[in-house]
Amino acid sequence: MDLERSPLARPFPDAPPITGATPHIARAGYKDWGRCDLTYVELAEGTAVAGVFTKNVCCSSEVELGREQVMHGKARALVVNAGNSNAFTGYRGREAVEQIMVQVAEHLGCAPGEVFVSSTGVIGVPLPKDKAREGVKNALSAAECTWEDAALTIGTTDTFAKGASASAMIGDTKVQLVGIVKGSGMIAPDMATMLGYIFTDAAVAPAFLQQLLSAASDATFNCITVDSDTSTSDTVLAFATGKAGNSALSSFDDPGADAFAAALNDVCRQLAHLVVRDGEGAQKFVAVKVSGAVSDESARKVGLAVANSPLVKTAIAGEDANWGRVVMAVGKAGEPADRDTLSIGFGGIWAARDGLPLADYDEAPVAAHLKGQDISIEVDLGLGEGRATVWTCDLTHGYISINADYRS
Secondary structure (H helix, E strand, O other): OOOOOOOOOOOOOOOOOEOOEEEEEEOOOOOOOOOOOEEEEEEEEEEEEEEEEOOOOOOOHHHHHHHHHHOOOEEEEEEEEEEEOOOOOHHHHHHHHHHHHHHHHHHHOOOHHHEEEEEEEEOOOOOOHHHHHHHHHHHHOOOOOOHHHHHHHOOOOOOOOEEEEEEEEEOOEEEEEEEEEEOOOOOOOOOOOOEEEEEEOOOEOHHHHHHHHHHHHHHOHHHEOOOOOOOOOOEEEEEEOOOOOOOOEOOOOOOOHHHHHHHHHHHHHHHHHHHHHOOOOOOOEEEEEEEEEOOHHHHHHHHHHHHOOHHHHHHHHOOOOOHHHHHHHHHOOOOOOOHHHOEEEEOOEEEEEOOEEOOOOOHHHHHHHHOOOEEEEEEEOOOOOEEEEEEEEOOOHHHHHHHHOOOO
16 A cells, blocks of 8 residues: 655654664565564663553553563563554464564573564454564664664554654763654554654663653643544553663652653654654644643543544544534533633634634634644633643545555
8 A cells, every 4th residue: 555645744853873772674574565564673781661551452462561571671672563463363463472572582682571572553463473583583683774764664554754852961961862653543542652662871760761751641642643543552662771871860859850851751742743743644733722621631631522523623624614513522522611611713713702603703814724734723611720732633535545445
């Protein structure tokens, strides 16, 4: 399936190397495509790891094992398979994952539990052990590649490589962070997004890294949606190699902890936005800004109700300022809302305030705003101080075409 590059695509950043994290790619041939589809990242001894995973109860063996492994806080390698999610495949799927873990562990001389595996693609087909074995073998002897190469390799229906970078000062030491992500459809994260990986040379204690990643995910990956579907494979992992030489961070009391947390949040936000910008068939990037809610969490739920509404998303695709559809979505969210205090706007221009259409509302500037690529919808509930921003895309014929033809 040949896909045109998303009109909302962004160029891959100039991502620096991360000391202690070395990416490689190879071809396993999971699908009939002429490109690499297996990514291997070798990690230095002592690398700390944290992770967030899907809450989809029909998750893959990779997710089940990853949840167990991340509790130990140590990692030596990451393997990502593209083209086959290995989900809903029973014991055969688990055996394939364990085979990869053992194969890499024997190469590195580490415990199998320090090898993290992710897979993405078609559900219900066991990962072929022979292809996986050969692909891993090729990856273990492959030359080091760029982060952009790795980002391209983990993709499935992605139309561009997605990456982000940031830096922070911890005392007198500059630390680097690089992240890559894949995701285009089946995006309504529940503790993660499709597949995302963040690498840093900072020294961070595993428990604190987990605290930071969970908080960053809640504010970024858990605030995006393309189609309201939560994947069986959703995973975000963060790896801290400790090779920068900074004093290890273990709490917010440590100097530089705030700066590192901000950098991690920045990388997660960039990656989350890129997933939405590559939403299947997307033509517009939409920010739903909710204020006046009874709590921040309530605001997020209202925002997701608007962002997941097919009627709202198709109106945006048609460049129609149909604010009544936004009212409908707010009302069905199941959160506190009052018709008589509700205000709706587009692009900073209010169409309705306090439950009534504005008498002097001029739709012309709103229509002009909706013709652009970056759209904002404002919702003020008028009930409290809670606020949140949720990001989504429009819903076009392209989404139907891609997903109707996904397995062919």
